[in-house]
Amino acid sequence: MERVNPATETVLDPIDEHTDAATEAAIERSVAAYETWRDRSLSQRRTLLAAAGAELRENTTEYAEIATREMGKPITDAIAEIEKCAWVCDHYAEQADAYLADEVIRSESHAKTFVSHEPIGPVLAIMPWNYPFWQVFRFAAPALTAGNTGLLKHASNVPGCAKAIERVFERAGYPRGVFQSLIVGSDAISGIIEDDRIRGVTLTGSERAGRAVGAAAGQELLPSVLELGGSDPFIVLDDADVETAARVGTRARTLNSGQSCIAAKRFIVHEAVYDAFVDAFITQMESLSIGDPTDEATDIGPQARKDLMDDVHEQIQRTVEAGGTLETGGEPLDREGYFYPPTVVTDVPHDSPMGREEVFGPAAAVFSVPDEETAVEVANDSAYGLGGSIWTADLDRGEELARRVESGCVFVNELTKSDPRLPFGGVKQSGYGRELSEQGIKSFVNEKTVWVQ
Ligand code: NDP
Numbered sequence: 466m467e468r469v470n471p472a473t474e475t476v477l478d479p480i481d482e483h484t485d486a487a488t489e490a491a492i493e494r495s496v497a498a499y500e501t502w503r504d505r506s507l508s509q510r511r512t513l514l515a516a517a518g519a520e521l522r523e524n525t526t527e528y529a530e531i532a533t534r535e536m537g538k539p540i541t542d543a544i545a546e547i548e549k550c551a552w553v554c555d556h557y558a559e560q561a562d563a564y565l566a567d568e569v570i571r572s573e574s575h576a577k578t579f580v581s582h583e584p585i586g587p588v589l590a591i592m593p594w595n596y597p598f599w600q601v602f603r604f605a606a607p608a609l610t611a612g613n614t615g616l617l618k619h620a621s622n623v624p625g626c627a628k629a630i631e632r633v634f635e636r637a638g639y640p641r642g643v644f645q646s647l648i649v650g651s652d653a654i655s656g657i658i659e660d661d662r663i664r665g666v667t668l669t670g671s672e673r674a675g676r677a678v679g680a681a682a683g684q685e686l687l688p689s690v691l692e693l694g695g696s697d698p699f700i701v702l703d704d705a706d707v708e709t710a711a712r713v714g715t716r717a718r719t720l721n722s723g724q725s726c727i728a729a730k731r732f733i734v735h736e737a738v739y740d741a742f743v744d745a746f747i748t749q750m751e752s753l754s755i756g757d758p759t760d761e762a763t764d765i766g767p768q769a770r771k772d773l774m775d776d777v778h779e780q781i782q783r784t785v786e787a788g789g790t791l792e793t794g795g796e797p798l799d800r801e802g803y804f805y806p807p808t809v810v811t812d813v814p815h816d817s818p819m820g821r822e823e824v825f826g827p828a829a830a831v832f833s834v835p836d837e838e839t840a841v842e843v844a845n846d847s848a849y850g851l852g853g854s855i856w857t858a859d860l861d862r863g864e865e866l867a868r869r870v871e872s873g874c875v876f877v878n879e880l881t882k883s884d885p886r887l888p889f890g891g892v893k894q895s896g897y898g899r900e901l902s903e904q905g906i907k908s909f910v911n912e913k914t915v916w917v918q
Pocket residue numbers: 591592593594595618619620621622649650651654655669670671672673674675677678692693694695725726773823825
């Protein structure tokens with residue numbers, strides 16, 4: 466697999482793709498490992514997960530640098546990502562007992578009735594490049610601890626991350642075969658899903674990949690979780706602290722160089738504070754430093770691949786042609802690497818690309834609305850429903866509006882973020898199923914009803 470450092474356009478050492486025979490052997494190892502792994506005590510599995518967390522903490526920089534090299538993430542973001550992976554390991558190491566405890570249900574009869582939570586077998590995880598460690602650990606920490614084995618098909622531009630994650634589990638002392646990376650392209654996926662040794666599938670990625678994987682999983686009657694794209698609203702009401710909203714909104718849009726599914730993408734601003742917000746937001750966006758992702762002072766690194774940067778640029782251009790006003794940014798930087806500047810477009814027509822599509826780069830669409838009713842209407846006028854953020858001084862008002870936004874999560878006076886303790890996932894074309902928290906560890910278990918008369 467060819468890899469290119471997106472900051473320097475340097476070709477990195479290629480990593481060999483698995484042959485069909487190697488893939489077959491990995492699936493067989495996964496099945497064999499499952500036979501003994503599922504019978505290990507939960508306490509043993511929790512101890513190993515804690516060791517994986519410790520490994521990530523001990524070698525944070527080593528792992529972070531691999532992500533920065535392969536997909537261009539600023540090093541400070543990469544370090545934060547590895548630390549968050551350690552956190553999700555700690556979380557499930559501490560909470561798995563409680564999450565997976567038998568659930569006693571009192572029935573009418575005198576029988577003992579309860580639900581036990583048992584593993585289902587090898588689970589295939591198809592993951593994206595944008596958070597190349599976090600997306601994988603978010604799946605693997607709960608799924609392996611529940612007693613399943615994992616097979617990772619990582620994005621083709623981050624095979625080094627895929628191998629490094631395998632190394633984390635090896636170094637932590639996991640038995641061979643419990644977690645493996647398949648170095649294969651997406652054309653191999655349908656064949657793997659059709660293999661009846663695979664018992665579940667999870668995907669984080671684009672809507673296009675979600676439709677293909679969801680259809681294949683449906684055909685095989687496999688449980689699946691799909692975490693797809695988003696075009697999250699960031700609603701600023703007339704009583705909001707505008708300066709704070711502009712500062713946090715800038716972070717929410719440009720985190721991970723703008724390549725986040727839960728980034729704020731559509732800024733829906735009450736007309737009473739519109740001018741003040743837009744001025745402050747543009748100032749904040751223009752203040753970010755863009756450049757070498759290995760430099761700790763860098764806020765925005767390159768886009769992960771040239772084709773993705775070109776897609777973002779085209780979406781912005783088409784939006785401006787449709788009537789949008791380009792306030793700042795809007796042209797790739799004239800230098801080596803795939804650098805795109807923070808971009809703000811106002812007067813965005815609702816039916817333009819920035820109104821309708823997911824923009825996976827540091828470009829914000831701003832809309833003016835006359836009242837909060839219209840704000841909710843605009844927020845919900847999207848095919849996506851992943852996250853959302855509402856800014857207001859009135860917490861009751863924020864909470865009431867949060868209930869009306871069609872999405873998997875809403876944050877009031879905070880940017881949308883994932884947290885191991887809280888369920889994460891979307892509605893509408895952002896996918897289905899939940900990761901993290903108790904819901905996440907139950908995504909790939911057999912919730913078995915037991916009746917003892
Ligand atoms: P993709 O959805 O194409 O890639 C994500 C993963 O899915 C990769 O492992 C990819 O493998 C795999 N994949 C792609 N197509 C298929 C398929 N038909 N069947 C099975 N697996 C498949 O994302 P891209 O890298 O192309 O990014 C494009 C867009 O995806 C972005 O602009 C953004 O909208 C969205 N995206 C959303 C993410 C999120 O967090 N929700 C994360 C990343 C992207 P391979 O790399 O080998 O093609």
